Amino acid sequence: MSYTPEMRELIKKVEATRPQRLGHDYPRMTPEEKQDVLKNHHPDYIQEQFREAKVGPNKGDRFPHEVADILEAYARMDRSQFDVNQPDKEVDVLVIGGGGGGAAASLMAHEAGADVMMATKLRFGDANTVMAQGGIQAADKPTDSPAIHYLDVMGGGHYTNIPELVNALVSDAPDVIRWLEKMGCMFDKDSSGNMKTKHGGGTSRMRMHSARDYTGAEIMRTVRDEVICRDINVVEFCAAVELLLDDNGKAAGAVLYNMETEEYMVVKAKSVVLATGGMGRLHTQNFPTSNHYGATADGLVLAYRAGAKLAFMDTVQYHPTGASFPEQVEGFLITEKVRGLGATPINVHGEQFVYHLETRDVEASAIIRECARGNGIKAPSGMAGVWLDSPMIEELHGEGTIEKEVPAMYRQFARFDVDIRKDPILVYPTLHYQNGGVLINDQAESTLENLFVAGEASGGIHGRNRLMGNSLLDILVMGRRAGRNAAARAKDSNGQSGKLNVSHVDAFEKELKEAGIDKQLLSPILIPLPEKLNPRLKD
């Protein structure tokens, strides 16, 4: 599926301007220009794509329709199939979700002496974590400091981030890197052991640590191996479909659903860690997504029904550079490192139109605007995009840089006969990250007692916009805190155990009924909705 003759013609225009563009940085936007492009072109600002929640702890808050649809849905569990007071398993800490956040929580809870069970919907490690390529931030170089990191995070999030969470993020960061280093995670280093670090969008210091362009995969491989080596009980292909509460209304376990046998399993726990990741597969506003198959926002649904407050759910991160061609990889993420190395966005006329390392929301909005102005390129599938001039990388840093620095990216396109060393890549923003989630405090606890939440499922750290490299960091910072604190909580509870219930689900459904919401959709959806069940695609 290499470029069509029409596209080849257009590529010539990119090639023609490349020599002049070399060595000339496009000017960064002023704060006013940024505001303007965001207001007029960012998908978060399209009012009719959002609605106010009619029920639940965030009643009255704005949600994307796709999220509101599954929050305001009825429970999928079949109550006749299990008895909440006949648990199949009793543990100290139940960790839900087997990505990086869940693995970190499991390791810390186990280290603290808790009896841990991890339940995950797909295979352990089939998660967004494994897909992260670019890197992980931490202020551990002499020219940098946690305070400078703090300022970058706050500015990136438009000063909406919750300060105590950002403090936790940047202060724990060096220790997270040390933890990974000691666990044998293969970071890019020079011969004396110093971390090789780079810039990412919105960073003022070079603090992006990487493991070639498989940073998330390397972190996941390492922490997963450690979980396995420590013999922590991992149950795969078992999704949580509802939280269980005790008599005092505290989180006390979950109802799991075996994805294969379709049987239920009741797990009683003294504390619960929710680390179910993001919502990319809800395809807000019909965007393609970079996310893994299981990113269906299940954790939000569970927590919301049980009474936990969500935060920043009206902001979604669209990564500026998802693939628009070939069709097989639509939505596939072109890591920011490609821009970090010097590839720039170029329009149909061969002109650059935006500085290549603006924050993600600004960069994405600029690309959407350029296409809206008719300066985009149409792929044969009908999808629009702009060029990302990857051959610039080889011009700037020498031949062979692409294969060495972004092998995953190179290989992925080569599979479909596109050689990104020689030809630019066609890109358009892709639904990438859930900026918000379950509101937590700096101990990773939600507003529901004994429910700890970590990683992409949580909200508040990144405010309205996350910077690259702060999410891999966040899942480990908060994953570790959640694990530690959940274990401590389990110890404190002294083995006293009341009765379990799911009456919060009944109450929630009653609220739905009273609000006039019909039983259309059942949630959590667990796997992406087939088109026929998707209320957004129905006329």
Next chain:
Amino acid sequence: MTKDVKNQEKSQGQNMVDIYIMGKKYTVPDSLTIMKGFEYAGYTLIRGCGCRAGFCGACSTVYRVAGDHELKVGLACQTKVENDMYLTQIPFYPAHKVQYQLDELQGDTDQLAETFPEITKCVGCNACSNVCPQDIKVMKYIAHAIRGEISKAADESFDCLMCGLCATKCPANILQYKVALLSRRLHSRYLVPGAEHLQDRLKEIEEGKYDAEMDQLMNASREELVDKYNNRDIE
């Protein structure tokens, strides 16, 4: 938004091919990956489907094209369908569980062979390299592992997705991908120096060097933060 073709009749104007999923025939557009072919045919994937982007190794697939006796393998999310493709997925490989405590191991030359004694039984058939969807020279890194060249094994195996296809082909029952994983962990833990700047920073944090500045930032007004942010120097 971006894509108006999404709801169009899918088969219009597309070339169709016949594929045989576990022996059963389905006709699907030729532009699809094997994974999308399964779904087009009506399957809902639970196993054998993870990242859908060539990173997680969940979607190993074995196939053969009619008329050709050769058994081929690939990642379902990264391989296009072909006419007369006979396929099935191998989403799970019953590997034996190898457990170790990294802290108690050493980075010396016998470590890999001690933990995975079967590697010395490698017969040099190269079947592992031939099936690797990442084009890793699997047999080569196993040779490094046998010789105790841990760092070379780590480097050579780095792009491994742990899909397990190598192991399914190995006549000596070697778990190549697990050997590779341990080589990377040993290399990173024992054979490259720890980052000194990291230790320095941890010490500073512990001594409270940044506490006052962090306090001040956490209590700063929005205006102060905006000002600081817009005027920060960029490395």
